[in-house]
Amino acid sequence: MSGKALALLRGGPLVNAILAKIRELAPKAVEAVGQAPIKIMDFCGTHEYTITHYGLRSLMPPEVELVAGPGCPVCVTPAFYVDTAIKLSLEGVRVYTYGDAYKLPGSGRPGGGIRSLEEARAAGGDVVVVYSILDAIRRASREGKDSVFLAVGFETTAPATAAPVVRGMLPSNLTIINVHRLTPPIMRYTFERHRENPIRGVIAPGHVSTIVGAKAWRFVVEDYGIPTVVAGFEPVDVLLAVMEILRQLSRGEPMLVNEYSRVVTWEGNRTAQKMIAECCDVVDAAWRGIGFVPESGLAFRDKYRIHDALLQYGIREPGPDEWSYDLPPGCRCAEVTLGMARPTDCPLFMKVCTPGTPYGPCMVSSEGTCAVWARFGGGGLAEEIARGIGLK
Numbered sequence: 001m002s003g004k005a006l007a008l009l010r011g012g013p014l015v016n017a018i019l020a021k022i023r024e025l026a027p028k029a030v031e032a033v034g035q036a037p038i039k040i041m042d043f044c045g046t047h048e049y050t051i052t053h054y055g056l057r058s059l060m061p062p063e064v065e066l067v068a069g070p071g072c073p074v075c076v077t078p079a080f081y082v083d084t085a086i087k088l089s090l091e092g093v094r095v096y097t098y099g100d101a102y103k104l105p106g107s108g109r110p111g112g113g114i115r116s117l118e119e120a121r122a123a124g125g126d127v128v129v130v131y132s133i134l135d136a137i138r139r140a141s142r143e144g145k146d147s148v149f150l151a152v153g154f155e156t157t158a159p160a161t162a163a164p165v166v167r168g169m170l171p172s173n174l175t176i177i178n179v180h181r182l183t184p185p186i187m188r189y190t191f192e193r194h195r196e197n198p199i200r201g202v203i204a205p206g207h208v209s210t211i212v213g214a215k216a217w218r219f220v221v222e223d224y225g226i227p228t229v230v231a232g233f234e235p236v237d238v239l240l241a242v243m244e245i246l247r248q249l250s251r252g253e254p255m256l257v258n259e260y261s262r263v264v265t266w267e268g269n270r271t272a273q274k275m276i277a278e279c280c281d282v283v284d285a286a287w288r289g290i291g292f293v294p295e296s297g298l299a300f301r302d303k304y305r306i307h308d309a310l311l312q313y314g315i316r317e318p319g320p321d322e323w324s325y326d327l328p329p330g331c332r333c334a335e336v337t338l339g340m341a342r343p344t345d346c347p348l349f350m351k352v353c354t355p356g357t358p359y360g361p362c363m364v365s366s367e368g369t370c371a372v373w374a375r376f377g378g379g380g381l382a383e384e385i386a387r388g389i390g391l392k
């Protein structure tokens with residue numbers, strides 16, 4: 001994006017005009033739906049970053065509540081997979097991981113209380129942080145050591161895992177712990193959990209939409225009647241999404257709008273979609289603290305199962321009936337992930353659990369809601385500033 005366009009997107013006059021429109025539309029939307037405040041949910045950790053970092057929550061009128069939804073893949077990675085990677089690393093298998101999963105706590109059961117790959121490495125485990133699976137492939141090919149890659153992420157990172165598998169680029173000594181998860185099924189699950197006090201607007205995830213296309217969110221409007229806007233990550237993008245959702249609500253006309261058309265197309269990245277479909281089947285899958293969600297995960301198709309690390313090392317995944325609640329005692333990460341609690345509702349927030357000493361999974365990744373709120377506040381300081389300049 002050019003500097004001029006960026007300046008326009010971040011400029012005060014535009015922001016003030018959108019905020020004025022939001023304040024005008026909010027009471028009309030409340031009247032139309034008969035619910036206050038109106039809950040608008042984001043489904044991407046980077047949107048939550050934009051909302052919190054720029055204090056957008058504090059600029060909302062009282063009729064509008066911006067709620068963080070499931071937008072952090074690291075946060076929802078079940079402890080079982082972290083434990084498995086820790087165990088393998090301590091047994092001498094090299095574990096390659098993205099940096100944001102390096103500190104992710106597991107259950108603490110394997111290796112006498114070791115809770116993360118970072119701790120496993122300190123205890124002598126073989127753990128290497130990489131930027132991409134291609135780094136892991138290069139190193140595994142060069143060094144010849146038995147290795148696994150911990151593949152975590154939504155639709156955005158799944159093609160990066162699928163492509164080398166389909167193209168036959170994996171050396172025989174490198175297999176994959178495949179923990180990729182899909183966004184539409186967890187959206188459906190989240191809507192059901194909010195049935196009593198429904199979500200009235202969706203800010204659809206910009207990054208995921210680059211892969212799946214804006215069309216992937218049609219079901220939100222058609223099946224649930226919820227206004228949906230695919231939004232970019234500048235503050236103005238998010239404010240425009242809120243304004244558009246309120247406009248639709250006030251008119252009783254739910255629609256799907258692609259505000260992020262400078263990056264996201266209706267069809268998405270077909271090559272990436274084909275790559276995922278060629279590599280993986282869609283399966284029921286576990287989400288941390290939440291349990292099994294139908295058709296929400298990816299598993300290697302039979303012809304690629306040779307690359308499955310669990311199969312390679314004879315590790316059996318727990319089935320739906322065997323899955324246990326896998327958050328540490330007192331951690332409310334599942335409720336935070338589903339937008340049913342705020343980080344500040346957790347008694348451990350910024351006491352036992354901080355970005356430097358994460359206790360629960362939502363405090364680890366830069367996209368985790370607790371980590372974002374810990375860094376920028378959920379609205380406290382920004383709210384005071386907004387009151388000071390007469391916006392609240």
Ligand code: SF4
Nearest residue numbers: 331332346353360370
């Ligand atoms: S503050 Fe920490 S312990 Fe509490 S919900 Fe968030 S991640 Fe879990």
